[in-house]
Each structure stands twice: as structure tokens, then as C-alpha cells.
Amino acid sequence: MVRFVTFEGGDGTGKTTQIRALASYLTSKGKACLVTREPGGTDLGAMLRRVLLEAGGAPIAPSSELFLYLADRAQHVSEVIRPAVAAGTIVLCDRYTDSTLAYQGYGRGLDLALLRQFNSVADDGTRPDLTLLLDCPVDVGLGRTAHRQKQSQSDAPKEDRFEREKLEFHDKVRSGFLKLARQEPERIRVVDAARPAEEVSLAIREIVDKAMN
Amino acid sequence: MVRFVTFEGGDGTGKTTQIRALASYLTSKGKACLVTREPGGTDLGAMLRRVLLEAGGAPIAPSSELFLYLADRAQHVSEVIRPAVAAGTIVLCDRYTDSTLAYQGYGRGLDLALLRQFNSVADDGTRPDLTLLLDCPVDVGLGRTAHRQKQSQSDAPKEDRFEREKLEFHDKVRSGFLKLARQEPERIRVVDAARPAEEVSLAIREIVDKAMN
Numbered sequence: 312m313v314r315f316v317t318f319e320g321g322d323g324t325g326k327t328t329q330i331r332a333l334a335s336y337l338t339s340k341g342k343a344c345l346v347t348r349e350p351g352g353t354d355l356g357a358m359l360r361r362v363l364l365e366a367g368g369a370p371i372a373p374s375s376e377l378f379l380y381l382a383d384r385a386q387h388v389s390e391v392i393r394p395a396v397a398a399g400t401i402v403l404c405d406r407y408t409d410s411t412l413a414y415q416g417y418g419r420g421l422d423l424a425l426l427r428q429f430n431s432v433a434d435d436g437t438r439p440d441l442t443l444l445l446d447c448p449v450d451v452g453l454g455r456t457a458h459r460q461k462q463s464q465s466d467a468p469k470e471d472r473f474e475r476e477k478l479e480f481h482d483k484v485r486s487g488f489l490k491l492a493r494q495e496p497e498r499i500r501v502v503d504a505a506r507p508a509e510e511v512s513l514a515i516r517e518i519v520d521k522a523m524n
Numbered sequence: 525m526v527r528f529v530t531f532e533g534g535d536g537t538g539k540t541t542q543i544r545a546l547a548s549y550l551t552s553k554g555k556a557c558l559v560t561r562e563p564g565g566t567d568l569g570a571m572l573r574r575v576l577l578e579a580g581g582a583p584i585a586p587s588s589e590l591f592l593y594l595a596d597r598a599q600h601v602s603e604v605i606r607p608a609v610a611a612g613t614i615v616l617c618d619r620y621t622d623s624t625l626a627y628q629g630y631g632r633g634l635d636l637a638l639l640r641q642f643n644s645v646a647d648d649g650t651r652p653d654l655t656l657l658l659d660c661p662v663d664v665g666l667g668r669t670a671h672r673q674k675q676s677q678s679d680a681p682k683e684d685r686f687e688r689e690k691l692e693f694h695d696k697v698r699s700g701f702l703k704l705a706r707q708e709p710e711r712i713r714v715v716d717a718a719r720p721a722e723e724v725s726l727a728i729r730e731i732v733d734k735a736m737n
Contacts, residue, residue, distance in 0.1 A: 354581050355588065358571075368567050372602035374645050375568065375595045382591035389585035425645065432587050432638065 313440045313522045314396045317407040320445035321485050323452030323459075324504045325511060329445060330403050332512040333519060337401060345395045348405035350383040353390045359383045377415045377429070384408070384433040393437050408434055409442060409491050409499070417487025418480050441522050443515055444492050445504035449481040452504075526653040526735045527609045530620040533658035534698050536665030536672075537717040538724060542658060543616050545725040546732060550614060558608045561618035563596040566603045572596045590628045590642070597621070597646040606650050621647055622655060622704050622712070630700025631693050654735050656728055657705050658717035662694040665717075 316333075318326045334344045351360035359379050363371070371379070384407070395402050408430040416423045492499040500518050504511050529546075531539045547557045564573035572592050576584070584592070597620070608615050621643040629636045705712040713731050717724055 355575065355584065358575065362568065362571065369599075369603050371568065372598050374648065375598035375602070378591045378595035378598055378646065382588045382595060385585050385588035385591055386582075389588070390582050425641070428638070428641070433591065435587065 315392065315402045315439050317404045317439040317442045318445065319406060319409045319442055319488060320504065321449060321452045321481055323455035324445035324447050325508060326405050326445055328508055329511055329515055330405050333515055334403055336516055343400045345400050345402045347391055347402065349387055349407060350380060352387040355386045356383040373419050377421060380411060381429055381433040388434055388437045407439060412491060413484045413487040418484040439498065442499040444488055444499050444501045446489065446501050447505040449478055449485055453481065528605065528615045528652050530617045530652040530655045531658065532619060532622045532655055532701060533717065534662060534665045534694055536668035537658035537660050538721060539618050539658055541721055542724055542728055543618050546728055547616055549729055556613045558613050558615045560604055560615065562600060562620060563593060565600040568599045569596040586632050590634060593624060594642055594646040601647055601650045620652060622701065625704055626697045626700040631697040652711065655712040657701055657712050657714045659702065659714050660718040662691055662698055666694065
């Protein structure tokens, strides 16, 4: 039974658009859906999200950053994800444990075995049934986020820390995500996200329909 | 060489008073001293301290709480403790890794081996040379914090989450601290904190003088 679906992938791969499209599709089929995200799916998480993505002042130490993401996740699982799944709702979550492995592990070089242990404390056994990995070349993804920021200047979105980081880092993250997908091909399905959004949506619906039936 | 000294113990054992007294003493002997605390020794930490001790809204999940303390520590080590120790300053820190073991481990029942591993990521090899464990019966300590709160009502101190918790929890924490001291008697020195503050200060000076010479 597919109840808990996560969306993973680099910045600008279209996760937010696609998660909304899938939620509309499932809702139209009469399935109760909850859309949530990390960091930020709880009050605590919203505060941590601001700290993580708009940090001013002293730079956040890599291990401190890791623990903030884990604190966000632990609260998110306990307060939102687990109760919703238990109530029979389909939970669609923008980023989850694989992001920790891809960003902090493959990206920043923290030990993967240790990160998996940390994840298992944070998720407390709540694992995704299906993960959609939205994959596209790093320059395509970052080009989209640059465009998005230019378009919405009136909303004063801050150029966030991650988006300031180098292409090299994002390349490591992308190949990390793809390695994870090769390790768990049943759970993690790679979706080519360089295509037009409509085509990506159709591909995702097909995967989800098959997984649910 | 004793450079990094931590103060541990339950609420109301006099850590704040004693750490200040020791700092005055060391400064009067011409030694540069930095007094800091967890949670809260950095800008990030100050914010996390507010979250942890004055939480409103949904209760913080135990594992989320743990990760917030670790995030605070990782930042504190990287931004404050390690640079100060490297510069030859004596660092006096109010709570550190032993508090994680006593509160989250012995108090809340999280796995001690795992907590030690988490601590080692957060402290990144920065370990105390000396730890002063201020020990007194739980009812004495909690009686002091109740008195302190009554005295300073005009400052509107919130009764914090920890201080609302049951005596039973604090008993487990106290005996946890004492177990840690038995495991590392060279580093962790137990100081009877039920005595008048002046006597406690003298006992601490004696331990520190011996350790430094």
C-alpha cells in the first residue's frame, strides 16, 4: 500500500510544481492528500527553515546544519507525517531522508553510514513507500531557480545559501541522488525532469498509478 | 594542560554562580577566561535556547529536542569553544556533552551508545579537560530554582519546560550524572553543592588549582 510518497532532487528540478500537480490528480480521484515539505512542515520547522535557508551572521557549521535538518525531520514525522499516514491520508513530502544523504553525505562529505543512523533516529521507522527522484542537469535546474528569483523580485526572495553554492557541489548532490536510486531501484524512481512540466507530470502519474494498483 | 572546563549538574545546583566565581578567581590570577553556556553560546544557540526552554505550541518530540541541542553544540564548538581554546583562553562552559547523556540518555531513555556517537559528531574532538559535577539532592536544587523564580517575578522569567518536569525525571538525571562520574573519575569531579555557595567555590578552586599545576 503506497501511503507516504517523497519527492527528491536538486534545486530547480520542479519538485514543488510536480508535487502540487500530483496532489490535484490524486484529489480528483477522491484520495485524501497532504502536501508537506522539509525543512518547514511544522511551526518549529518553519523557524528552522528560515535559519537554514536565510542564514545571516556567522556561517552555520556543517554538523550544526545537519542536526537542524534532523531536528526538523524528527518533529515533522512525529507531529505531521506519522499521524496523517495512520489516518489513511496519502502524504506527499517535498524532500526527506534521501536529501540528507545526498546533500550532507555526497555533497558535504559527511559519513554515509552515520547519516543513515541519524536518519533512522529522526524518521523513527517512518519510511517512504515510494520516492520520485526528479533529475535534470545541474545547469538546467539552477538556471530555473535563477529565472524564478528574477521573476518574483517584488516578493523579495532572498538568494538562499544553497543556491549560492558552487556548481561542483550540486553535481556531487545530483550524482549522489542517482547512486541512491541505483541502490534502491524499487523505492526510488528516477524521473527525467529536463522535459516540459506537463510531460513530467504524466510520467509521475503513471508511476504512482502503477504503484497504487 | 587544563584549558576547557565544563560545569554539569541538575537545575538549581548553582552552576551559574560557581562558574562566575571561578572566572573571577582565574581572572584575578591573570588567566584569560571565557564563560559560555549551552544551549545558547552563539546567535544560533540563543535562538535555539528560546525554542528549547520556552516552547509554546506543539510539544517538541524527544528526538527533535536532542537534535536541537546537538545543533547548538556543533555551532558552539566551531564558532566559540575551539577558537578560544586554540587562542590559549581558558573556556568555562555551563553544560556540555555530559548533559546530553544525563538528560536525553538517563533521563529520557535514549540509547547511550548512540548519544555518545552523536556527541562525537557535535563536539568534533573538542573534549573537556576537566568537568565539575555540581551535585545536590533534587528537592534542594528544584527548591532553589522555585525560589529564584519567585524572587525575580518582575523580570517575568517563564517557568521553563524542564523545571515543570517531574521530580522522578530529575532523579534519573542526577543518578545518571553520578554514573558518568564513576566511569570517568579523572575528568569528572563530583562537588557537593548542597553546602553554602562560598564553601562550594573553595572546593572548586582547590580542584582547579590542583588540575592546573
